[in-house]
Amino acid sequence: MPDAFLPELLQPLVQALVQGTLLGGYYAIMAVGLSLMVGVVRFINLAHGDMAVLGALLVITLTQGLGLPIFAAILIMLPVMALAGYGMHALLFERAMRGGFLLPILVTIGLGAALQNSMFGLWGSNTRSLGADIGALSWASWTLPGGVLVGQLPVLVCLCAVLVIGSLHLVLRHTRLGRAIKATSTDAEAAELCGVDARRARRAASAIAVGLAALAGVFLAMRGQITPYSGPAQLIFAFEAVVIGGLGSVWGTLVGGIVLGISQSLGGLVSNQASLLTGHLVFLAVLLLRLFREWTAAHGGWRASVRAWTTLHRGRFARRKGEKA
């Protein structure tokens, strides 16, 4: 669409930037729950993405199977999933956490496998979507000057992300539960000594995390199609957003989500395949940068650390020559 406002070459680029930012909102909702788990419970729930898919499938069954309006279905599903998160923590994670850092990872991988395949058994292999249940919203869009199309649903999801993250921020800062969660994440034993039930705080954090994952899952099913095996990919995206945004920071996940979304949609200009790849590469680059920073910080600036490294190794080579001689 030629337009005076935007040069024709730039139009796809701007379009990708806008879409990537909005996509980032979705990733942020996925990621903020994971970030909360990492921050408070101190482990990564590898079944986080599968919880999202489960939430979405529940809503699909409530609307398409039982004929409930979608909004009501979401309102029923959210507390159910939050309760599931609470119970999952009480039954599985607490026991696993007593066995060091290996067991929680093992348990959540097992949980992921169990969830995906049970969902496959229950809901079958068909791809499913909530697109039909939200009517025009699923495809309606606004046209910005320059011919840039903005989908109404992505805008809604992105606004929702800001709302969710903003309210989580407020809850953590200004409510008793939020402060208890923050205290537990900083120092669980000290929190107990202040009268905080650290176990309950962790369970609550897990409930919030799973609830948010399920909400994200619903948006995923509204935007496109899901299968029982869509979860792992969502976990990876959420993890990437958390790492890009900086571990444990609530607003950071929004930034991380948007960076990931933009990387993917820019990569998508090349091909579908390239879209995911670009996201992964940006994540790996951020990870490398962080490791490099940690390394230099431990050696007093990067110049000093390179110098230290070379002298160290020169010494080693010299010794070896000496030994031979």
Next chain:
Amino acid sequence: MSLFTVEDLTCRHGLLTAVQGIGMSLERGEVLCIIGANGAGKTTLLRSLAGVHPAALGRISLSGRDITGHRAHERVRGGIAMSPEGRRLFYDLTVRENLVIAAENGRKGDWTPARVLEVFPQLGPLVDQEAGKLSGGQRQAVAIGRALVTNPDVILLDEVSLGLSPAAVEGVYAALAEIRSRRDMAMIVVEQDLNRALGFADTILCMAEGRAALQGPPGTFSRARITAAYFGMQDEETADA
């Protein structure tokens, strides 16, 4: 019936017995100072009283109620608070948040964050600072304040003067004396400074290798005996008895 009674308390770290057969009984307004060399089991004893280290044997009761099996936060709500070894503040939260968390999860009573700021006036201008940016004395004040705002019947204070400047120690003890004068709670203090402990305590408990080497009002023991017990030497008077 005493306010706080401990009978035959024994704690282990794996196979090592860190605390063995400790007993005590305290009333409101009483101060017990625990002294002893490093590794004598003072901190483990205090942690066990607060509920963050399990008791292997023995019984702890508060106002006649057996609380041995209660977890730390349940004990806080029952009326036992501790300022732990190393202060353990929430360093990325503000001083106010540190106090509020303890206040809203502990018991309601006279002690509020505002009153803590009256007792420790040096905290006044710092309430909105992150706790990680405070000096040693200020951190100690926050840690004690955090224990106070849960309105305990028994307050446990670990390492009261460790790492503080002499002026800061004076300040902390002035505040503790004021709290004690109200006689509304019993106080158990781990103190490295022997003179300070002897001057402040109603009862001292000197620990050596996990056991009570000496226990009683400070006036009843000779200085030599206390020093001997402190360094874990054979106590002749008790050995004869």
Next chain:
Amino acid sequence: MTTRYRLGGLSRLDTTLMAAGAVLLALLLVLPLVASPLVVDKLTLLMIYVLLAVSWNLLAGFAGLVSVGQQTFVGLSGYFVLRLVEAGIAPLPALAAGSAAVLVVAWPLSWIVLRLRAAEFAVAMWVIAETIRSLVMFDPLVQGETGRSLMTLNAMDADLRRTIVLLAAVLAVSVALVTSYRLLRGRLGGESQAIRDDEEAAGSIGIDTLRVKRTIFLVSALGCTVAGSLWLASAITYQPRTAFGINWSVFMLFMVLVGGLGSFTGPVIGALLLFAIQEVFGDYGSWYLAGLGVVAILFALYAPGGVVGLITGRSLREPLSMRKTLVAPRG
């Protein structure tokens, strides 16, 4: 004489087990002469499972590194073999060279990922598997989702191919078992045990923790790549989505956790169990896989030592233990 830490000697049970293992492997070598093609194929699969389980156990049980991304090496070796065959190399040398070539990727990778913390390492490895899969799928040779078959291998006589692959698999398993036995009974075993117990303390007494972890990471990667090549040789078709699939990790996790994490015999027992369960319940498809997940959770929570742990708990003596214990001074 000073008190020293060292391995307890081999008990009668241990030597019997070793002898039995050797005899079994030797029997497998002559088996293709008599067994039906189906049995040979199944046994090859079993050998691949053992190889994967032993490799994963080295990583998780001895270096304390839980990876959800070892499928990187499974998938990548298949791809390299495919490329080498395309370049005109005969299929059998290509299978060997493909396995070795993966180390070129694993080595630089180890410099990065081993600096990550526990759970981050797990997921980062997964992301790396996905990244490499995306890259592989860019190669037109692989034909995206469709995948490609190893035509030249298909052209070989089917029985001969099966026999060779099984022999190679038995050989690989033997080498893997002997190598990890020697590694773990040697200095590396003690160092890795120290790291697993307390990484910081291990570092402070002069153990180069990164070097120990890197060695184990590379050995484990090599095991997975050989398994990947063998799998391609027996399955012939290469599909990136299967080759890089997360199911490999789920299987490895299941075998090691159920067999006995950090024990020498555990992964072998786990592989036998997975193989048996797959034979019996494999037809239930997704419910079977869900069941594997549930069993893994139950073992992780209630029997973290796996089957070996349960046996050891009864007899107080772990078969073929790699654990260094205090040995009283003699004389």
